Amino acid sequence: MTTRRDFLKSSLGTSAVVSIGATAPQFLLQAGAAEAKPTDETILVMVQLSGGNDGLNTVAPFKESAYRKARPTLAVSAGDALKIDDSYGFHPAAKGLSNLLESDRLAIIQGVGYANPNRSHFESMDIWHTCQRKTAVRNDGWLGRFLDNTRQGDALDIPAIHLGREKQPLALSSQDIRVPSVTSLDRFRLKESAGQLRKTVTNIGKSASPGGGLLGFVQTSTGSALSASEQIEAASGRYKTGITYPESGLAQKLKTVAQLIDSGLKTRIYYVTLDGFDTHSRQAAAHEALLRELSGALDAFVRDMDEHGHGDRVLTMSFSEFGRRLQENASEGTDHGAAAPAFLAGNRVKSGLIGKHPSLHDLQDGDVKFHTDFRQLYATVLDQWLGVDSAPILGGKFTRVPALRS
Amino acid sequence: MENTMNRHLMTTAFLCGLIASALAQTNAYAQPDLDADKRTAVELLPASCLAVVEMQHPDQLLTTLTEHRVWTEIQQRPEYTAAISNPGYMMFLGIRTHIETQIGMKWREAYDTLLGGGITVAFHPETEGLVALVRSTDAAKLKSTAKTLIELGRADARSKGNEPLPEDEYRDITIYGKNDARFAIAGPWLVMTNKDELGKKVLDTLLDGSRTSIKDNEKFAAARKSVSGEPAIWSWVDLGTVRDAGLANGLDKNQTENPIVELLVGGVLTNLRQTPYVTASLYVSGESTRLQFAAPHENEWVEEFREYWFGPDSQGAADAPLETESTILSISTYRKVSEMWLRAGDLFDERMNDELAKADANLTTFFAGKDFGEDVLGSFGPAMQVLVNRQSFDDVLPKPALKLPSFALAGHLENAAESQTELRRTFQSMVGFLNVIGAMQGNPQLDQDIDIYRDNKIYTASFIPEPDEKDSERARIQFNFSPSLAFANDRFFIASTKQMAKELVDAAQNEQSTRGELSNTAIKLNAKALGEALADNRDQLVAQNMIKKGQTREESANEIGLLLEVLGLFEGVSFDVKTTGGELKLELTIQTKN
């Protein structure tokens, strides 16, 4: 991603916007005890790739001569590619993706995009986030609408979390719910020798007569807050994992997500981003580093979730706002494109290539054409995974993509 | 027959004489007149010591410090008076007076007498012990003072119910203390150590003499020879042996973690991996305090990927800084930056290299496809400077509310004609780009212009004030800047203000060709200019202090005032790296006003 783009983003403060919309979890009101039942609800982890990931080099059609001809310096050769099948293979740096595929945990949905592709970073990303084009009113994102639609009085505790310093993605903005933007687990921890403090306050809570109204509400909230902090501290303290996460930024963020999931927090959506994919020139080294970061992190995270017994209820989706041109440019890079593959990773995906690879001969303005609307992907996730009706959220019915096992 | 007898007699007499004199000699060693011992500490320390720290004239050092201007200024301050009136200090004074009476000397006299001959501390690897040798100027006074103090100490211990100071005997010398802290007095010497064995070894040398001491250690001797002037404290470390023993693992990886550190001190790392020893000297005088690190240096030690730092034959020299009266900070160095960028693979670990690869891709795009490492950085010569000057806004309107200093990068262009055009184009498109962003954010626009100054072109960009802002004395922060690019001969200057660009062109044209000793890197901070720049923004400093410390305006004003006063006591700080004369020298100098 160019420095120009950095400048063009409006500079917002990096401090958090905190959730101010949640009440105590239902189980606490019922049970009244500090024993938290592990939740069975499904979790979606979004990994956004900002800048426009070069799909053609991520899942490379190494056999096609059109591909090699168009990319004399950048094309992934048959020898280097990590084979998916006879005709397609991963970029050699994407070892983690290859591992996930081998262990039956990666669905590659090809040709994802939308009609009348927009090649501006902001515009296209906003479209992915809100499912609306510029002409419509865009106040909330698709995940924000999901959060709004699923509130039923006893809402979830912090329904979604954005992990990172960057501006919160529009996808998460909603009418009523503020999603916290968090940079570390510290936000969910009591600092400085919390043990005795927790004990005292919990004891006070036990012996207090439950108040009505506001007092009662604060009492139950306090109970669940202390319990959550205890779980997170215990989880991160002894968070042992046989998996070695790479040192990269994305891997560390996903490790934090893993710890939060394991701590029993009832959050259903986690959102992280990886920036830097806008490789207009000298793409080779930069893209290699990025794919290495992405695939290493995803691989470690999915395996880690499986190891801790959450593999069946955590789904990870990775996408980018557009792909890149087939033809490489004069600076050994590629320019903004249109359709590209998106990825779903987890125990319950239908592993492998889904949908055909877009044709390299039937191009639109030099870009491969999409055949799967991104909203179909959203519909799949909303209907089949998160268990809500996707139509009101997406503003229409969209055919699902066969990427998840029922 | 008679001749043979005579010969036997003479041989016997000769032999007897020899034996007698030999006996006499050993007698001399067995009962030396210790009190009149004339040896120096280094003659008494074992040859295998790895590190030695020496303070030859503690009395002179103390005099310099107590007469120092900074100290006298501190003593005049009310804060000092308040600090010494606290009960703790009073109690300390009381104890000190009591001891003075007991030993019959004022503390200063005691200090001068007892330590006047010098203090030397050494580390001995075989015993892993430290030993300190303190030489007094008067052996008798040392003995009596020690006796008094030991008695005082023992009385105090008894009164508190503690164990009194134990003592031991070794070769007629009393050793006090136990385990980790022992000391003994022998003649004019006070020997202190934490390892019994080591202490005894030194005493042996004291009593018997020794063939070899640290004085004969090759590396030590070489280091001593190269001492210049009279340092107040001098120290030496046998780095070669330390490395061989595997104790300097930090030097194993010949990589620094980040590019800034690498740029500044990468070469030092190269040197430390090969150099036999390192010395550190502290010079103290009324006007300046200088800390100097030195180590032998040979050009053969320089790896290929560090050549950018040292220059050819380790003689890379920085330019003289283009300083003016208003210069707050100048950093002048010799670095072939493009080489460093291209050698990143050797210099940094994989993670940093990944980051640099990403940055390279971005920067190459930014510079319109020119390879950042080779073309962009490659067009710069190795001698570069960064300067930070105080801006005076005396006859400038609008005046910004927050007065920031101006800064500039000065360097040389390899192919002046070609690179000039490139640089200019990049500069102008950068300004245009800033304007687009600025317009979106409601910031003032930059107006580009070309000035001719002393036959040189200066490309400038100044912010345009709004009509009602033109005469403001509280203008926006942008009015601290008017980015400019200037060329003079093969030099280029990228400055944050037009004024600074002009000043640099002046300085370059008036540059003296003669300079003092050439440095590889020279960093200088001028306290006066810094003080003035801070005083320009006194209101903001006070406000920040009020907010950050929650104090009242008065308290904050006092604090800031104090800060500026203290700053006013100093001339400045400089840091130099020199690679000439077969040595790598790092010098940090703090100069005070006299």
Added chain:
Amino acid sequence: MPQDIASIDPDWAWSPFSPSTEQPWNRRLAAHLCRRAGFGATSKELDELLEREPAELARSLVENAKAASMRDPETDALATAMLATGNSRNLAAWWLYRMLNSSWSGDQATQTSPLLEKLTLFWHGHFGTGAEKVDDAEMMFTQNRLLRRHSLGDFGAMTQEISRDPAMLIYLDSTTNRKAHPNENYAREIMELFCLGEGNYTERDIQELARCFTGWEVRRKKFRFNRYQHDTGTKTILGKTGKFTGEEGVEVVLKQKALPRFIARKLIRFFVFDEPAAPEQLVEPLAKLLRQSGLRIAPVIERILASNIFYSAFAVGRKVRSPVELGIGLLRCLNGSSNLDRVAQHLDEIGQAVFYPPNVKGWDGGRTWINTSTLLGRSNLVGELLRHEATRFDGQTLEALAKKNAVSNPGELIEWLDELLLAVPLDDSAKSELLAFAEQTTGDPSRRIARLIQTLSTVPQFHLA
């Protein structure tokens, strides 16, 4: 005392409170007043206030606030200095400094009044404007001064002025309003959020009002009336017809019956209780007062702060402490000072960054302040605040402060803090738990006191004001 809010007699509710044996005028009640009408008070200040009668005190507080509102902080040297960087976060620290250094006694000509700052905060949330979009500290400062000037004054004048405030218009994307295609944004918000509330206007009214605002522009950060773009035709808004200009359009809105009720309801929620929603008959007397006093705020505030209901069980402990009330309140009650930059950051983390409301609706308040992350954040904030090296209490340590307030053991400490800080008193078992906690703390006395205060701040009662 009836249990149900619906059956309260409104006349009684808004009549002046007279202390009695059941409800004595004591430190607890005075602390309640200070928490609501400001950010809290020290024990000494409480004792001084106790010398006055509640009703008279309310009047005096309002007068002081009014006097303070005339003292424009334009010349405030601290503000000027903080604005030099152009960063609105610095401005936030400045405002917190003002809140902290406000004086209850009002005899210092240079200091501001806590009630004034509290009301300014209320209006800032009411007319929500965020610095991240406005991106100009000077403009945010100008708006802040505008709000402060009118806090206790004429709501009508304030609304007229804020409708032309560049920061507000920029925030609401209303910097252009053309005859051909009127910009409805501001018209909608002024009716929905600022004056009337939903259900008291129609879409048509919005469109007509938007026509009144045509020609209202912000150019180069200044308000400008572009008469060429103004629609001079006849408009019908809320039943009134005429060739209204923008100002006249606002006047029509201001004359609506719904307005005094809307504002009164909001004031009740801010000053008296978060929930339940005040019933109509309770709002009506205040609405009437507001209307009769020509939309002047001061009399309404005075009535509220002197009233029976304000001092009743319906009000005491019936609001959730907002982050600002928590942070500044803690410092204020303990006569403390600290690094306000850090405090502003912490407050942001728990949901309230002044000058950065989440949207034009301001902060919802009430239960929305509370969730897992903010509760833990509050406890952490108190802990860090007390531990911070720049934090001083009366210029000294906690230990010295405790001594000054005649507190010499943990038991007394708990009693003192309970009275000073809590709206809902601790019961005996809670006190003994805290005592047990205090006893096992280690370290120097100040640290032990700090640990106790942090634990106290995690107890649910602490979050009620």
